[in-house]
Amino acid sequence: MIGGALRSVCSKAPRVVLAMKPQVVFVLGGPGAGKGTQCSKIIQHYSYTHLSAGDLLREERSRKESEFGQLIDSYIKEGKIVPVEITINLLRKAMEETMKTDEKKYRFLIDGFPRNEDNLQGWAKVMDGKADVKFVLFFDCSNKVCIDRCLERGKSSGRTDDNKESLQKRIQTYLQSTRPIVDQYEKLGKVRTIDASRSVDEVFADVKQLFDKEG
Numbered sequence: 001m002i003g004g005a006l007r008s009v010c011s012k013a014p015r016v017v018l019a020m021k022p023q024v025v026f027v028l029g030g031p032g033a034g035k036g037t038q039c040s041k042i043i044q045h046y047s048y049t050h051l052s053a054g055d056l057l058r059e060e061r062s063r064k065e066s067e068f069g070q071l072i073d074s075y076i077k078e079g080k081i082v083p084v085e086i087t088i089n090l091l092r093k094a095m096e097e098t099m100k101t102d103e104k105k106y107r108f109l110i111d112g113f114p115r116n117e118d119n120l121q122g123w124a125k126v127m128d129g130k131a132d133v134k135f136v137l138f139f140d141c142s143n144k145v146c147i148d149r150c151l152e153r154g155k156s157s158g159r160t161d162d163n164k165e166s167l168q169k170r171i172q173t174y175l176q177s178t179r180p181i182v183d184q185y186e187k188l189g190k191v192r193t194i195d196a197s198r199s200v201d202e203v204f205a206d207v208k209q210l211f212d213k214e215g
């Protein structure tokens with residue numbers, strides 16, 4: 001069972017303490033669609049914890065003792081998706097730690113995951129039954145807008161993949177591997193699509209409407 005988040009159930013029977021099941025929103029969209037930007041705004045208004053798979057991988061890459069540093073580094077530069085065994089462990093640990101520190105923190109925005117079939121299967125293997133996926137928040141945006149935003153971000157981000165060469169590969173990975181995952185969830189009626197090509201505030205106005213209703 002995940003973490004130490006506890007829920008008290010009062011009844012005449014002896015006090016029973018149950019773990020709260022994590023409630024998850026997957027956040028997907030092309031590179032630079034604005035996932036991170038919108039997640040930062042969501043957590044200011046709603047009680048969610050933002051976990052970015054990309055951020056967790058970059059953190060793991062920079063951890064001196066990590067046995068995966070080099071692998072992660074090369075996958076990121078090549079715009080490829082890191083094997084899920086690594087990513088799911090980082091996500092699981094981050095969720096557990098969050099829930100351990102505060103029993104009320106059981107709602108998660110999982111940003112940039114699941115990005116391919118391997119990610120999806122890894123989630124099913126480790127998390128099925130242990131967390132509920134409420135819906136997929138999908139930021140829809142043209143490839144050109146995505147690329148332009150990442151190149152602009154690249155001027156100050158220091159990211160090794162915000163350059164033209166990596167971006168071509170990231171867009172290919174997105175189209176070939178991530179879009180089919182969105183399509184799968186779409187068939188289940190689980191995708192909430194937001195037009196992400198507009199300004200940050202315009203996009204967030206739609207996000208807010210959605211979270212007021214379903215968050």
Ligand code: ADP
Nearest residue numbers: 031032033034035036037038149153198199200
């Ligand atoms: P993602 O997490 O999807 O890769 P980010 O949230 O990091 O995207 O945004 C990518 C870049 O685009 C950042 O520099 C960010 O400031 C900028 N950005 C995000 N949303 C918008 C928007 N709606 N309009 C213009 N620029 C944006």
Ligand code: C5P
Nearest residue numbers: 053054075076079080081082112113115
């Ligand atoms: O989401 P973000 O743009 O931060 O992801 C950067 C990179 O991290 C991806 O292009 C990919 O190489 C890696 N990543 C991954 N698996 C994920 C999320 C990110 O391999 N689920």
Ligand code: MG
Nearest residue numbers: 035036052054
């Ligand atoms: Mg991001």
